[in-house]
Amino acid sequence: QVRLVQSGAELKKPGASVKVSCKASGYNFVTYDVHWVRQGPGQGLEWMGWINPNRGNTGYAQNFQARLTLTRDTSTGTLYMELSGLTSEDTAVYYCARFVGPAAADYWGQGTLVSVSS
Amino acid sequence: QSALTQPRSVSGSPGQSVTISCTGSSSDVGYYNYVSWYQQHPGKAPKLLIYDVTQRPSGVPERFSGSKSGSTASLTISGIQPEDEADYYCCSYAGMYTSYVFGTGTEVTV
Numbered sequence: 281q282v283r284l285v286q287s288g289a290e291l292k293k294p295g296a297s298v299k300v301s302c303k304a305s306g307y308n309f310v311t312y313d314v315h316w317v318r319q320g321p322g323q324g325l326e327w328m329g330w331i332n333p334n335r336g337n338t339g340y341a342q343n344f345q346a347r348l349t350l351t352r353d354t355s356t357g358t359l360y361m362e363l364s365g366l367t368s369e370d371t372a373v374y375y376c377a378r379f380v381g382p383a384a385a386d387y388w389g390q391g392t393l394v395s396v397s398s
Numbered sequence: 399q400s401a402l403t404q405p406r407s408v409s410g411s412p413g414q415s416v417t418i419s420c421t422g423s424s425s426d427v428g429y430y431n432y433v434s435w436y437q438q439h440p441g442k443a444p445k446l447l448i449y450d451v452t453q454r455p456s457g458v459p460e461r462f463s464g465s466k467s468g469s470t471a472s473l474t475i476s477g478i479q480p481e482d483e484a485d486y487y488c489c490s491y492a493g494m495y496t497s498y499v500f501g502t503g504t505e506v507t508v
Contacts, residue, residue, distance in 0.1 A: 315498070317444075324401065324503040325436075325444065325487050339497055342399070375443055382432035382491040383498060384449035391443055 282306040284314075284376050284389035291395045297364040300392045302376035309357040310334035313379045316350065316361045318372040319391075326372075330379070331359060366396045402427065402488055402501035409507040410478045418504045420471040420488030426499055428469030432491035435464055435473045439484045447486075448473060475506070483508045 287301040302314065316328040329340040331350040338350045347364040359376055374392045377385035403421040410416040420427065420435075427433055433451045436444035446455055448464035451471060461476045471490070475482055488501035 317500075325438075325489075325500040327489070327498040327500055330497065339494075341497065377444075381449060382430070383434040383489045384432075384446060385434070385436075385444070385489075386446050386455060388443035388445075 282378070282387045284378060284387055286374075286376060286389040286392045289393040289395070291397065292366050294367055294396060294398055296366050296396075297362060298366060298394050299360055299362040300374050300376075300394070302359040302361070302389050304333075304357045304359065304378070307378075310354065314352075314359050315377050315379050315385065317375045317377060317385075319375070320369075320372040323372075328361070328374075333359065363394075366394075368396050370394065371396045399426075399492055399496045399499050402490060402499055404486075404488060404501040404504045406502075407505040407507065410475075412480060412508060413477050415474060415476045416478055416506065417475075418473045418486055418488075418506070420473070420490075420501045422469050422471075422490055422499070424469060425496070426469075426490040426492040427466065427471050429493075430491045431466070433464070433466060433471040434489045435462075435471075436487045436489065437482075437484045438487065444487065478506075478508050480508050482506060 285303045310333045315330040331338045333352045349362045351360045376389040378387040435448040438444045451466045452464045486504045
């Protein structure tokens with residue numbers, strides 16, 4: 281079955297970077313784009329960016345353009361989301377999600393809580 | 399890119415129908431037929447209910463349906479059940495540069 285399994289919770293200090301992983305299994309890894317979405321405490325969903333696992337090309341939301349990097353390792357079927365210059369406003373649950381079409385995310389990771397505090 | 403506008407909350411009694419609106423602009427909802435809806439229970443990841451405005455993935459109950467008129471998309475739950483109590487989010491494709499935008503979210507109470 282299709283699974284997206286994310287790495288565990290992180291606690292970071294302001295100004296630091298965080299790298300979250302998302303291991304895909306149960307399907308052909310290179311077939312579908314993977315997107316990243318975050319959700320602040322008590323807040324709504326916020327789209328961050330996408331990566332095509334086959335070619336490695338990416339797209340980022342304007343809000344994250346300068347400090348978000350999405351990568352993948354085709355040998356292990358793992359996606360990575362790295363966010364730099366963390367502030368307390370980046371405290372959120374970060375999700376990876378497989379998109380089977382425009383805006384159609386059919387499988388999601390379990391979420392990774394990133395807390396930013398001094 | 400601003401978030402799509404949804405009502406903060408809607409409620410209904412079991413068996414009733416409820417409709418959630420999602421208002422965007424001519425750059426997203428009004429231009430593309432790529433609107434999806436997600437259900438999210440507390441502490442859980444979102445679940446896809448509707449994609450491409452009206453399409454329902456296999457396994458999603460028929461009581462969930464989607465539609466669109468102009469720049470406003472809607473999700474209707476016909477015959478709402480207690481297990482439908484959750485948060486609901488719309489999402490729209492917004493073009494190559496903006497890519498995607500989510501709605502503000504609606505809490506549904508049964």
